[in-house]
Amino acid sequence: MSHAALRPLAFTEYVAERRADVDAALDRWLPAPPDCPAVLAEAMRYAVASGGKRFRPVLALAAADAVAVANGGDDEARAAAIALALPLACAVELVHTQSLVHDDLPSMDDDVLRRGQPTVHVRYGEGVAILVGDGLLAEAFGLLARWPATAEAPDAVPRKLRVIAELGQAVGAAGMVGGQAIDLAVTGSCGPHRAGASLDLAALSDMHARKTGGLIRAAAVGGAIMAGASAEQVAAMSAFAARVGLAFQIVDDVLDVEGCAATLGKTAGKDAGAGKVTFPGLVGRDQARLMAIEAVADAEAVLAGAGLSSPYLTGLARSVVHRRD
Numbered sequence: 001m002s003h004a005a006l007r008p009l010a011f012t013e014y015v016a017e018r019r020a021d022v023d024a025a026l027d028r029w030l031p032a033p034p035d036c037p038a039v040l041a042e043a044m045r046y047a048v049a050s051g052g053k054r055f056r057p058v059l060a061l062a063a064a065d066a067v068a069v070a071n072g073g074d075d076e077a078r079a080a081a082i083a084l085a086l087p088l089a090c091a092v093e094l095v096h097t098q099s100l101v102h103d104d105l106p107s108m109d110d111d112v113l114r115r116g117q118p119t120v121h122v123r124y125g126e127g128v129a130i131l132v133g134d135g136l137l138a139e140a141f142g143l144l145a146r147w148p149a150t151a152e153a154p155d156a157v158p159r160k161l162r163v164i165a166e167l168g169q170a171v172g173a174a175g176m177v178g179g180q181a182i183d184l185a186v187t188g189s190c191g192p193h194r195a196g197a198s199l200d201l202a203a204l205s206d207m208h209a210r211k212t213g214g215l216i217r218a219a220a221v222g223g224a225i226m227a228g229a230s231a232e233q234v235a236a237m238s239a240f241a242a243r244v245g246l247a248f249q250i251v252d253d254v255l256d257v258e259g260c261a262a263t264l265g266k267t268a269g270k271d272a273g274a275g276k277v278t279f280p281g282l283v284g285r286d287q288a289r290l291m292a293i294e295a296v297a298d299a300e301a302v303l304a305g306a307g308l309s310s311p312y313l314t315g316l317a318r319s320v321v322h323r324r325d
């Protein structure tokens, strides 16, 4: 990443450049033979490199950038903040990919298509898919602990520890794993707890705050922390990302109803078939879209109130509502 890359850029160019930063770093940091068995390395790269939007890692980098700008940083400071946040951005994408690989397993959502390609268990078998998820999760925390290297960025060490704690919280039993357990319980797939509970709007929002929102929040908050954000800036970034995360899941539910597999890159219409409680199911499609628009407007207001407004964060938040996949 050069400083020239931080000239004022249109949103789409900025996202393309940050995605390129993330893709190059992931390629560098993902394990390869002879360090690990070839089939595992291939399957992990298949899962990671299969064309996701990279929404969360780009959000992490844009959050770091916005903090650098808000704190008076020049182009050099912005580039440094983005570089410090890059390992976190990649770790978040590895965790995200892990969650997709495991979510697609026969014992979970049982899906054959992801990002327009056969899911990992379809391509490599269920055993390898489980190992791919396990490996990605472990690599995420390993790379955060290793990078940025202590010798190059000694001041980043306490920030990294905070970020590791944030990510662990977002992913663990109170976070994504817990959200998925609630989801399994609702669809009646939770062993002795197979009652098939129902959810009202508050409970549905809580489930998604854990399952989807937590990782989006950890990306934005982690990026801000790596850039040296104040406690107030971290709190504002957290509130911003929580609203964006809610909008993200509402739109995901709407797209499951409206979209087709060709655009979505995954099987459409699965939620209703699986007996899932969804936002459009509870409040109707129009009201659900309105809720997403309002959540994004709120998110922007929170950022502005904290002096963290950034065209890139705003663009990312709005892209959540307008996305087609």
Ligand code: GRG
Residues within 6 Å of the ligand: 051, 052, 053, 054, 055, 095, 098, 099, 100, 102, 103, 108, 115, 137, 171, 176, 177, 180, 211, 212, 248, 249, 252, 325
């Ligand atoms: C994290 C240890 C651990 C276990 C995971 C399976 C599981 C437990 C959780 C499921 C989490 C999950 C799949 C939530 C849905 C999140 C979501 C809306 C994904 C779609 O994200 P996009 O649109 O996908 O960003 P792309 O393909 O663009 O990356």
